[in-house]
Amino acid sequence: MSEVARLETWRQRLDGWMMYVPFGALLASSAMVPIAAAAGLPHLPFPVTALVVLVTAGWLLWWVSLHPQWRNDRGRMTVFFAGLVALIFLLVWCSSFYGFFAWTGYLYAGYALRGRLARLAGVSVMAVATALAQAGGLSALAEPSSRIFFAVLLFFNLLVANALTLIGAMNDEQSAKRVEMIDELARANAALEEAMRENAGLHAQLLVQAREAGVHDERQRMAGEIHDVLAQGLTGIVTQLEAASATPGPASARHIDAARKLARESLAEARRSVQALRPQPLDSAALVDALGEVVSGWSALHGVPASLITTGVPRSLLPEIETTLLRTAQEALANVARHAAAGRVVLTLSYMEDVVTLDVRDDGAGFDPSAVPDISEEGGFGLVGMRERLGRIAGTLEVESEPGAGTALSAAVPAIAVGAAA
Ligand SMILES: Nc1ncnc2c1ncn2[C@@H]1O[C@H](COP(=O)(O)OP(=O)(O)OP(=O)(O)O)[C@@H](O)[C@H]1O
Ligand SMILES: [Mg+2]
Structure with a gap:
């Protein structure tokens, strides 16, 4: 009550x-x-x-x-x-x-x-x-004497009655105010309690959302790693083994060697990604050198001339950003090998003040970017995964292509240097 x-x-x-x-x-x-x-x-x-x-x-x-x-x-x-x-x-x-x-x-x-x-x-x-x-x-x-007596009595009666009534009225007003104040306090308390309950609810909801977001992010990361590391490696191995069985004589040994090398590299990369380490090429070299290594390795493996051009002043970027650029280049090259039948590939890495861009151009078959099939068992995760990975570090991806006119892929990421994040 x-x-x-x-x-x-x-x-x-x-x-x-x-x-x-x-x-x-x-x-x-x-x-x-x-x-x-x-x-x-x-x-x-x-x-x-x-x-x-x-x-x-x-x-x-x-x-x-x-x-x-x-x-x-x-x-x-x-x-x-x-x-x-x-x-x-x-x-x-x-x-x-x-x-x-x-x-x-x-x-x-x-x-x-x-x-x-x-x-x-x-x-x-x-x-x-x-x-x-x-x-x-x-x-x-x-009687006149009684009238004086009455007047005196009346005076005192009036005095006492009016004084008591005034005091009573003031008391009443005061207690009414007090009651009002107590009531207001109770209302404020109830509102506070309600707000606290709501807050607790919101907090719980936020926790659930944060957990869900964390699970979602990790799932995306894992999917990206599996695609970029394992699926790409296995695709390369299958291609080399198919080439080996199609080539008679000692020439097949070259393909089998390439397949073995790819398998080793993929295994090493898979182990690194389980431990959430940087990709092997980046670990031993700066981004420019690591990209150069990837490009020349890809060129040698697929027999397609490929070059890397660097503009601006190269500098060390946050590991997450460098890894994303390397993975983007790897997937772009894997797509050229799988889909483009290109005669030449040029990669351009440009260091600007606020952004770093990576362009990958090939003169191959090209495709209609608006008609890319959905993700299926056949694949189709490459471009989507690339875009998501870039999105996580506030980067963007643009794809320009047309059937018969080659493909130009352009990724842009913020140029956050190591040490600048703090
Ligand atoms: N450089 C390119 N030249 C021609 N077509 C391309 C090129 N890059 C992508 N494509 C087209 O875009 C489609 C989508 O590419 P994406 O990398 O998303 O999937 P995928 O390569 O088919 O499969 P996954 O990468 O998942 O193994 C490809 O199937 C291909 O048709
Ligand atoms: Mg692909």
Whole structure:
């Protein structure tokens, strides 16, 4: 239960008890009237008094006890209070001992009247009734000395009643503000809790996404490695073995030697990629030299003239970037060997200020880049994998080709030098 609701229940309970007090006061006052009469104090005839008492009790019962829901109805409560004021004055007229009941009018002023001014007016009227009772009833006003006595009593009654009402009103306002503050605090707390829960949810979601992204990236990397290292090697071996069986005599030994060399190299490369090491050619040489080695090896193996041109000032790039460039060149050359039947291949490595580009041009069969078949068991992973690998280091790939007009492949990567990353 909220703090506000708890306070509200308590207030209602207190209000409930208060509603019995006036009946007790009415009963007690009535019990004293015969005693006062016996002592010779002035009073109206008993039946009249009894009638007024009954009407008063009925009035309270009807407007308050039986219809507590009317409390918030300003119009009804004004009628009730006005009637009560009249009845209290009547009772005091019956006997001044009803002064013991008259003060309960203060309670009803708080109950029935809303707003500070209305309450002050209500308790002031009640103060008149109370002072009248204290002065000895209406008949006392006949004598001048009693009138002075009444005026003094009225002054003090007004003072006390109004002061208490003002203090009460201030207290009410203060506790209402406090309740409001507590409520606001509770709302802020709830909002905070909600935000924290949401945060925890987001965090968990991010973790899952990060894990999934990691798995996806690693899968892509593995696929690239298998394609560039194992599949390329095996393709070369198959080509050499086929050539060997097609060539009779001692010439076949040359192809078998080439196949054996390819198998060894592929095995070594496969081991390196399992350990996530740099490709062997890059490990022992700078990118320019490693590329030169790859180009001359490819040229010798396939009998196709190939050359490497370097422009700009070569410099050491981040290992990941150099590896990507080397793999791009290897796959481009593998494609030339497999698909182009080219007469010549030229590779151009250009070091510029912000980017490094690698162009591979052949004068072979060419193809329609927009009609490349999807990835299948036959292959088709080369260009896709190349593009993905380049994408991972913020590089790009462009393929220009046309059937019969050769192929130009251009990769661009950011020129991030070793040591610049930090
Ligand atoms: N230099 C080229 N000359 C002619 N055609 C090419 C050249 N490079 C690529 N192609 C064409 O583009 C297609 C897609 O090449 P890609 O490297 O993606 O796959 P693949 O070489 O067929 O198979 P994989 O590389 O997966 O073993 C090739 O099948 C080929 O038709
Ligand atoms: Mg390929």
